[in-house]
Structures are given as C-alpha cells and as structure tokens.
Amino acid sequence: MRIAIIGAGLTGLSAAINLREFADVVLFEKSETGGLASSYCREYCIEKFYHHCFRNDFELIKMIKNLKLSSKLVWKVARVxxxxxxxxxxxxxxxxxxxxxxxxxxxxxxxxxxxxxxKKRNYREKDDISVEDGIKEELGESLFNSFFYPLLRSKFGENYGEISYAWLLARVAIRSNRKYSGEELGYLRHGFHQMIERMEEGLDIRKGRVKISKNGKFVVNSGEFDNVIFTAPLPELDSRIHVSANLPPIKYQSSVCALIGAEKTVTEDIYWTNVRDRLSFGAIVEHTNFMPFEDYGEHLIYLASYSTPNGNLFSKGDEKLKKLYLNDLEKFGLNAKDINWIKIFKARYSSPIYEKGYIQNIIPYRTDLEGFYVAGMISKPNYPERSMNGSIKSGLEVAEVVKRDSGFD
Ligand SMILES: Cc1cc2nc3c(=O)[nH]c(=O)nc-3n(C[C@H](O)[C@H](O)[C@H](O)COP(=O)(O)OP(=O)(O)OC[C@H]3O[C@@H](n4cnc5c(N)ncnc54)[C@H](O)[C@@H]3O)c2cc1C
Structure with a gap:
C-alpha cells in the first residue's frame, strides 16, 4: 500500500511516523520541512516565528519524549x-x-x-456571536475598547470583526492556568528544530510543489498512490480535488514577522508585550527574555503582525517592511545602530480564521473522495488555536483513520 502525504509540517511528519510501519509512505514538501515551525539557522537556530508550548500540550510533550529530547524541555514563567x-x-x-x-x-x-x-463555560453556544458583540454585551464597551480591541487587532489584523465569541471563551479557558507570578511556558532549549530533525529521520521526503490527480488510483507528481493525506493549507489544493472531496471554503490569515538580532533589549525582562498603539506590529516577543541570552550571544526580538493572504502588509516587500518596523521600534528606544541583523518571515496561510459558525464546520479527516484525507490546522485538535500540539495530534489521528479504513486495525 502506498500513501502520499502532502506537506512535511508537524501534521505531515506525525502522520508519516505513525504510518511508516504499515505502508510505503512518501512525503511531498513544497519548501521547508517543519513548515510554520521551521527555523532560521546562523551560529544557532531560532524559529522563524516565535514558538513556545503549554503544560497541557500532551501530544507534543509525548513526541518530545519519544524522540529522547525530554531533557531539553524547559518550563519558565514568561512575563507579559x-x-x-x-x-x-x-x-x-x-x-x-x-x-x-x-x-x-x-x-x-x-x-x-x-x-x-x-473554565466552566460552554463556549460552543456562543459560536454564532461575534467576539465584539459578545465582549461588549458581557463585559462592557470600555473593556472592549481599552483592552480587547487592540489584542484582537494585533492577533487577527483586518479580520478581527469576523471572529466568534466562542473562540475567545475557549482561548481564555485554556490559558487560565496561571501561577501567582504569571503563566508558565515551555521551550525546547536550543530550538524546536531538534525535534523536527529527529522526526524526519528515515522518512522519504521529496521536495517540490505537488500536482494531484485521480485516475483510479491517486497520481501525485507521476507516482501512483492508494491514499493521499493532504496537510498543507487548503488553498494549495487543486480545485478539482477540492470539489470532488466536497471541502468547504476556509478563510485563512497570514503572518508577517520580523526577527531581529540586537545588542540591546527592548522590553527589559518581558517575553511577550502586546502593543496597544496602532503600529506596524501588534506584539513584541523577546525570545532572550525567556531563554538564556548566553545560548545566542545577542538579544533576539520578534515583531509580530497578522494580515490577510493578499493584504496590504503581506504584499509589501522585505525592505519596505524592515523600514516600517525599524521606524516603529524607535518608539521603544531601539535604533538601527543597536541592530545586528533583521530578517522578515512571511506565511501566506498561517492560521484559519475562527469566524462565526466555525465550530460547526470543522472539517473531518475523511472526505467525500474515497482515499483522500485532510488534516492539520483546520482539524479539530487545532481549535481554538492552531499549535504544534494540535498539528501533531491531528497527524497521529488521521493516520489512525487511514489505518482503520485500510483494515490495518
Ligand atoms: C507566527 C506564528 C507563531 C506560532 N507560535 C506558536 C507557538 O508559540 N506555539 C505553538 O504550539 N504553535 C505556534 N504556531 C503554530 C504552529 O507553528 C503550527 O500550528 C504548526 O506548525 C502547523 O503545522 P502543520 O503541519 O499543520 O502546518 P504547516 O506548518 O503549515 O505545514 C504544511 C506544510 O505544507 C507545505 N506545503 C504547502 N503547500 C504545499 C504544496 N502545494 N505541496 C507540498 N507541500 C506544500 C508547507 O511548505 C508546509 O511545510 C505559530 C504559528 C505562527 C504562524
């Protein structure tokens, strides 16, 4: 039996690890293994987009343990x-x-x-209410304007008005495990790239964009397969397969992130700073206020923004973005002379938009096209927030469904 897995992000890698004993598995990857969790390497490696994990990320923690990396997993209160x-x-x-x-x-x-x-609330019943209406009704206009609105704008960019109140309630519930001094977060010391490198060991990963057709069997880049697991963002799927599989349209948002190596800290001892002012970035994430400075020898600072796949910010060139970010960063006392280097990383499809009614429409792994499965950011384990844990879980779960359907159980 041959299985093609499209996308070698954490979903695709996890599905492949689960299936390799049972089938001939080929992974197809358009750009970099690790997808959104991939890293930029210089004398050290650092995730292109800030990454940390939570105490209840059970599948991620188990994967780290299976890969014999548990000694590297560290937990610290991350100041906000x-x-x-x-x-x-x-x-x-x-x-x-x-x-x-x-x-x-x-x-x-x-x-x-x-x-x-x-924690005790049934968030599902608020899925048809917009986050703005929900907050204003329950907490009042002033809390919405002074606190939630800047956070929502920073997290969802131009899309914040479409987000459901259920999303916010579910998010608050999973993030309410706090110590007196703040929330404890986890990180794989020296980078999550170590986990990805171990996951890909021994897997057959072929680089390049895929073309899928169905001619009795599935044909992926001229190879024949019995099953296909698609883990890339849905807009990447050939429209004919999209229609045959009867998949709904899903809206995505995009991420634009600057990663800076600097001689100076910007936020003293704070890991995550939400920015209330209307600037080109909505959050400053200072990695070296979470992990030791000595691991890198310079301060590492992310400036995070969200946009739409064809939005104004996403469409800007790297040089324009650098200028914009550096200009705004001066407000926090960091000038060009303090900066060693700056890189811009973009992801066109970085997360589904959790709009009203989203919960009802979460896509199951099995599609209407026999032998064709979808998993990843749009799957149930990635609600209310897509995460490394959710993607690993969805990869492992879709593999179980494929095994069951193929009589391997
Ligand atoms: C800014 C940002 C910050 C984040 N922070 C955190 C965090 O702190 N903690 C956390 O747990 N998670 C975080 N995440 C989320 C986490 O990175 C993702 O949920 C997870 O990595 C997604 O894995 P995936 O395999 O489902 O999808 P992806 O990583 O998107 O993998 C899909 C893969 O498919 C490939 N692909 C796309 N099109 C094609 C094609 N046509 N043919 C072949 N291959 C294709 C892509 O190149 C990619 O490698 C963050 C994400 C972003 C964007």
Missing amino acids: AYAVDGNIFPLNTPFEILKYPHMKLTDKLRLAIFTLKS
Missing part, C-alpha cells in the same frame, strides 16, 4: 506586558495588574471574574 504610548506595563502579578493605569478598577475586577469562570 502591555505597551501604551511606548511605555511598557508588566501585567503578571495581581499587584502589577492593580497598578496598570489604563483600565478602570471595576473593569479589572470584571475581567478577573470572567477569567476565573471561563
């Missing part, structure tokens, strides 16, 4: 802050939150109660 008018306000301990001057005390209390209650 809000930047307003170029000033950074830490928001970790109750004391810091009380001191924050840009929110009324009544709003702080309301927000605390909302977060505490989030």
